[in-house]
Amino acid sequence: MAAFSCSAATATQKVNSLHKELWEKVTATLEMWCQGKNQIPKIQSENLAVISLSVGIAAAFLSTLSPNSVVSSECKLETPCSKALKEFSADTNLGDEKAVGPLLERAAAYFCLGGRMQETIQDLAEAFAAAPAQAMKHFEERFSAHDTERIEEQARTVLEAKFAAYREAVRARTELRGNHGTELLASVIQTVQFLLQISPGSKRELSVRLADCHLLRGHIRAALDICDHLLAAEEKTYYNTLLALRGFCSLHAHDHQQALQDFQKVIEHDSPHPNSCIKALCGRGLIRISGGNHYLATLDYITACQLKLEETIFTIKSYVPWNQRGLLLKVLQEEGQKMLQKKRDAPGIYQLASLLVELDASDEASGLLCADALYQMGCVEAAHKLLSLALSRTPQSSPVLARLALLQLKKGFIYDGNQLLKKVIRMGDTSCLLPIMDIFKDEDRKLMQTHCHFRALTILKSKQGDADIKEAIAYLSFAIIAAGGYAEDCLLIRAGCYGRLGQKKTAIFDFNAILKEDPRNVQALSGRGFIYLALKQQKEAVQDLISALKAEAGVVIPAILSLKREAQGLITQWLLQHGRTMLTELVATKDLSRETLRDLLMIAKALIKICKDSQYHIFYTDVLIASGYTHAIRPEAEVAIAHPFPARGPQVAAQEGNTLMKGHHYEKALGYYTLAALTSRDNPRYLRRRAACLTHLKKYDRALKDMEKVIQKHGCNSLKTRVEDHCAKGRLLLAAAEEEAAVKQYIEALQLDQSIALCSIMNGPGREILTRTFHKVAQHNFEMQRYEEAWKITDYGLKIDKNTELKKLKTRLKREASSCSIH
Template sequence: MLQKKRDALGVYQLASLLVELDLSDEASQILCADALYQMGWVEEAHKLLLLSLSRNPQRSPILARLALLQLKKGFLYDGNQLLKKVIKIGDTSCLLPIMDIFKDEDRKLMETHCRFRALTILKNKQRDADIKEAIAYLSFAIIASGGSAEDCLLIRAQCYGRLGQKKTAIFDFNAILKEDPGNVQALSGRGFVYLALKQQKEAVQDLISALKAEAGAVIPAILSLKHEARELIAQWLLQHGRTVLAELVATKDLSKERRTLRDLLVIAGALIKICKDAQYHIFYTDVLTANGRYEEALVHLQEAFDHSRADEFANARLAVLQLKKRNMPVAAHSFSILARKDERELRFLLNFVDAKQQQHLSQVQPFFVASSVDSKALGYFTLAILTSRDNPRYLRQRAACLMHLKKYDKALKDMEKVIQNHGSNSLRTRVQDHCSKGLLLLSVSEEEAAVKQYIEALQLDESTALCSIINGPGSGTLARTFHKIAQYNFEMQHYEEAWKITDYGLKIDKNNPELKKLKTRLKREASGCSIH
């Protein structure tokens, strides 16, 4: 009835009767005091509470009520001393049932006092014990407000964070954001806690939301963190931004994604203020380019050149912008350099280049490239492959270049792509491709796989295959490999496979004595004359 502010007199009479029946009934005494308070008889309520306290000096519900009455009468020191006793006992929850009974103006008085005390403690003292005391005062203030003291929740969350109680801090931030989803301080604060917990996805999501709402408040907060934390935030934001941008430009229809592009501009703009490294300026240039703001991108790109590690990455961005002025040779040169450093990065940048320009780029090769086998040519071949959508001609040229540079595994991948898409290629071309792959497999000691490639070539066209074999690795060398693999199959009693390999080996070198002997042994096995 008191909580609903109804019939305080009736409650007082009933509670008084209960006290008369049992003078030790503390709950009834407290009920009497609450009823007297609601009727405006503050002094009488105060005397009754003091009497109850004399019997039990450590009762938090009595101390909390006395504290509020002292504050109401203007005795701030006395009221605060009583609150300190409650804090020392450790029962801050005792205030919860009181708040529905006390009047709004008195609850506000409690909230204001406790908030002030917490801020005073935090301003002057920074030990863990002091922070814990401040948290207790903030808890009183939050309870007194009915849970709506947003600023106190925010300060308490930050205090929990400083004590390492990260999940409790998140609980307070969540309480704020439930009522105010756009609260910048709560979003950034929770983002920092997620950062400490190494929860990348959640941290990035909160910090981006905060930056979109009020970057001017969030950036200084990030800059106030330790160097390692700032670096980690910058890396996470950059990683997220680049992923989103790569997916966006790959769609080739940026007009439908204006909102996402605006968000990326916010992220990129924040990054160049948080960290001066060239990679962040380069990302900002990419976002400007995606937004079609080419002149701004060109001006800003100079920032990347002014910082370390710009190198091929900044030059390649310049090449993208120069393509708008049809400067194909210069762009191709920059792209070819980037191709040698980071093919994935080049693939991303080419999303900014339209199909017609890509076609021109695939054809811009210096006269020396077609017959060259150095790293410079490798860059041009890679550019041609990417801009021509894996044209087999360029794949073959790059494979030959890679083989000369002894990068056999990469060369094999190119030849596998070529063979997978043979389609309408001429018979001669297909035979040569299988021989090329066979030679590469020999280079990485995959002899059995190499033999299969040469057999496939011989099956397609024997004369063309034999010509290719003469050019490399040579008939004698390859015949010895065929004998080795055939001998292994023979020992494993795979007679049919051994016969096939031996037969094709003799097509390569019909005078090879070892292959002839093995064939004779295989014939004996077939006729059942072998004695073991």
């Protein structure tokens, strides 16, 4: 060929002189170069300049060697056509009717060359777009019926390739509201319109395709006209497809009623086309969202995903108006979350979440919904992998960290779970747990609650700095959220932490949360009372502390005594003022109701336990007088009451009590014994008598409290007195059905002096009854494998009476617990 470019005649002569096989090889190579199937190599020579070889030279050489070669003829024809078309495009455009001829000629050249399908169809489509009638005339002149069939087949192949390129461009979109790829539809529409010209037998099918492309490109009016025309025809093929397309045309035109009718017909059809059904479900879902019915809309999209996920993604990205896709995404996310919180259709939500991730991979909420659905489906490992991947993209995402923490705790990786929770705490976003808790299972929530509660307690035991208290508060907040918003123990501790940090109103908020559920909660009442005390809110503080004292004074009084002296003084002064005011009003109105007097008595008792000042004892005496305990007191006793601590006051009150006891007037006697105990500063002698009186009244709890005080003051009492006090307390415990505690008291008495104790036991309850109790308690300890305790009780029981059952138990203890060290 290089030789031909230098001297055509010499080169032709040389080649024609070759053997037939070699000549055919040369012409075949030239044909390949002309058709563009092989690239023409470059030639360099030391004796010649660089020769630029082209398809034109190849065609000329081939034509000289083989004048009848079709390939060379077409190749030579293509070049002038292309040049002519370039001139047209420079002056005007290819839509000009003058371009139709050259376009058809070049298309014919491409067609004859073979392997130039894209170029052939492109030129034909442009020619028909420029002037359909003129193009058709040229086409029929240039192509046979057989050629037309081949061209139609090629055009359909090109059409599918172009539409596939459009779908791929849609699939690859990263921007949810973007319309990238729509520009590719112009060429697709042109190809469909060309096919409509040369394939009249496929007119309905191609018209449906044209309507679809117009709709996708945003030419709503053109698409709607085609749909209306085809649906009005007698032929009913592509019925569902056309209804679905018309539905979206109406939706774009804001005619929701017509759109819903069309979508409904597709969905209710006996044998709906899957892709049409997906479009109808997506369209109906969109209309339902605009009508506020988000739940049913979500069900539509879940159904569409279950039919065909890829087609649903394509439908949303291409048919749904761009300015409605953002709202659609958020609605589906929120409704999916709600459905998971109600433990509904986790597999369906997983498919929906997969769709949402495809629509916008950058939206974290969709990924979290996907992970939550996997968790509910029991696919914990898959959920963990998904969350780990999300964390690698956004390491500071507290919702991801919180979920991962819970999964790590569930898997038993306590340290890893706690490290993740610490990260969330450092970010200060404890509320990120709120939307998760209804999704996770009860046992996993309980696991989170227990862990966070334990961590808070551990921190508070070892550290007391402000930073440590804040960390403990964060853990307690996690525990409260995990418990569903209410966890009494955690709220109490957190309120105390807020109090320490000086956040008093926040502490009150936590106490209020407890009292809303349990209005008589003693710790919350007293805690809130102390906060009101710090805020100098006297009325509120007194009200809370009185309510707490009424509920359980035994808990509140030690709490008050643990406060600083200044705070104690303020509380007692406020309580005294309140009590005096109440008492004055009662006396003035003579409305001495039993409940009010009981409250006053409770306040008075609390005051003398908190502080021993005479003013509180005087108030107590005044309350007792108002309560009617002094109606039978003799004149000398009235004098005694008038002074806080008279010399003969306790004796007089006790003697009166003794007289009333002999007459079985126990209630009245109790008042005098109380006065005696009060004015003698809880002398054991009067406490014993009051305990005896309370026993007759079957008020065993109060009697036991008196005996506990007596035993606490045993320092200078005789041995006999001490033994009898333990026995008396033992009898009370038996009466109160506290058998184990009773046995301990009798053992104490026996250890002090066996003979005195046995004498006391004979007076009550008796040896036989008591040894039965000893056997019962010992048997219980034996069953609980507390062998040493069982042995001790059995041993002392046998000192009271040689009970047969106790002997048998002792034998069993020797045999069963032979490995234990028993003394």
